Amino acid sequence: MRSPASTLWRDLLVVPMDGPASAPLGDARRCDLRIAGDRLEALGALTPRAGERVCEGRGRLAVPGFVQGHVHCCQTLFRGLGDDLPLLAWLRTRIWPLEAAHDAASVRASAALSFAELLRGGTTSVQAIETVRHTEETFALADGLGMTAIVGNCLMDLGGDGVPPGLPSTRRDALAISEELCDAWHGRGRLAYAVTPRFLLSCSDGLARDAAAFARGRGLRVHTHASEHADELAAVFARFRAGYLETLHAQGLLGERTSLAHCVHVDGDELERLVASGAAVLHCPSANQKLGSGIAPIARFAARGVRIALGADGAPCNNRLRALTELRAAALLAALSAGPGVWRAEHALAAITCGAADALGLDDVGRLVPGKRADLVILDLGDPLLGAAAADDAATAISRLVWAADDDAIDTVLLGGREVLRGGELLEFDRARLLAEARAALTRVLARAGLAR
Ligand SMILES: [Zn+2]
Incomplete structure (x- = not known):
């Protein structure tokens, strides 16, 4: 299947992190977000294009990777x-x-x-x-x-x-x-x-x-x-x-x-x-x-x-x-x-x-601004155990993100526009292989280091 030229995320709470050092959140707001290739193309009220992939973002928070x-x-x-x-x-x-x-x-x-x-x-x-x-x-x-x-x-x-x-x-x-x-x-x-x-x-x-x-x-x-x-x-x-x-x-x-x-x-x-x-x-x-x-x-x-x-x-x-x-x-x-x-x-x-x-000195990551690289973390903070305040309020969302959330709240991670985590699942790693290779490597290293138990 040909991958779509762009992806439209609808109705996300976007915290762009492009404000000054004293108030870094920037203009946090509910809006649509378009990704084209490896770049964030646009933020605002956006209309889906023909053939565009559309993802539902309502109730979710987007921050920079x-x-x-x-x-x-x-x-x-x-x-x-x-x-x-x-x-x-x-x-x-x-x-x-x-x-x-x-x-x-x-x-x-x-x-x-x-x-x-x-x-x-x-x-x-x-x-x-x-x-x-x-x-x-x-x-x-x-x-x-x-x-x-x-x-x-x-x-x-x-x-x-x-x-x-x-x-x-x-x-x-x-x-x-x-x-x-x-x-x-x-x-x-x-x-x-x-x-x-x-x-x-x-x-x-x-x-x-x-x-x-x-x-x-x-x-x-x-x-x-x-x-x-x-x-x-x-x-x-x-x-x-x-x-x-x-x-x-x-x-x-x-x-x-x-x-x-x-x-x-x-x-x-x-x-x-x-x-x-x-x-x-x-x-x-x-x-x-x-x-x-x-x-x-x-x-x-x-x-x-x-x-x-x-x-x-x-x-x-x-x-x-x-x-x-x-x-x-x-x-x-x-x-x-x-x-x-x-x-x-x-x-x-x-x-x-x-x-x-x-x-x-990385000038194209760290902020959700059109033209920057589409590295994003999309969180689902809707779990009542993280708080009952309205999901679209940026201040309480940031409070939940920093003080209350753990990785279970991270739903999707985009790396240069590519999904590497979806629904909390890593897409590009085979866990069994990762573990087998790590165990074999550790056994060798411990023996060589004289630290094998
Ligand atoms: Zn160190």
Whole structure:
């Protein structure tokens, strides 16, 4: 059957997320929405065209596809294997040995698990730091699905301190792999390459400076971790005799194209450095709680104009990759740390739609505006257990979405106009195969890592 040239969704409650930072929802209203090819073509009172596919949207809420700023697809295979540990012990005893034991097929299986879960939860764009090798597998999978993905091969050239000998690359190899991946994937389809030092303690000063020069030379984004845990900050100070962001600045890694995961412990001079740099913060509220890292002062960052994107981080420190989980966690932590009503539900939603797109420099996603890519999440909030307020009121719909809903409310996900989830069912993944490949890969990795039980 020939696919229709366009699809008309009738009578949706559309929240375009195209307002200013102070009121990001924009002109939320009940209207029709037309998709042609991979683009959102029109919003308003629309008449069906001959041969057009028509979908009924009454009682449903449409928001932009979610944009997550910080994930590690390579770690999804390790869900449940890193519980009850703080950051540095989590890295030394679990994540580094497991990443060192990855092979190409296990990275591919891990990425498949990641993309299936991300799409099930409405995430249509991601920025990811992968492991030290085999990152082409993640790119290939994202490309096949049509995900918008900014991916980097982890830069890590320092051993010792619990790092397995097989994990780090040399300074020279780290750059060579980045160049090769960038040449192969940057700008292809919906993909971009980012320069991704793991964190300050993993990179020699020379590699950090080479990475900064490479990013500048190619106009690439820089994506790394910063100021996550107090013990990490103490180790950074012991090595560099300087603050975290001060050191990144000295290495040339801070700037408007930089995004920094966590920033839990950023105040005083470090806050001024963050604001002056124009770097974005990638807020990972679930991971920060699970590793006991603390609460990032997101409301304070937002008040200073810092761009913010939410992220699930890795499956072994969350243990979900769900957009709605991070939305609720971010809103809860902001209420706890800044007080209720300061950084509200709509600001949390912006940090996983329009604000996240701005933070990552993605100009054609994150807003439901004609001409943008047709990445949409369509939710059925009609379940009485989510509240009895009128379904067409935008404020109560956003309240239900951020504070009350879980993935059961996500009915349809469109990725570039293509349905990848319909009626809550993932259309492009064979669950049995996904599981079989992941189990086989995990068995190999655990044996190689010496962690088999
Ligand atoms: Zn991370």
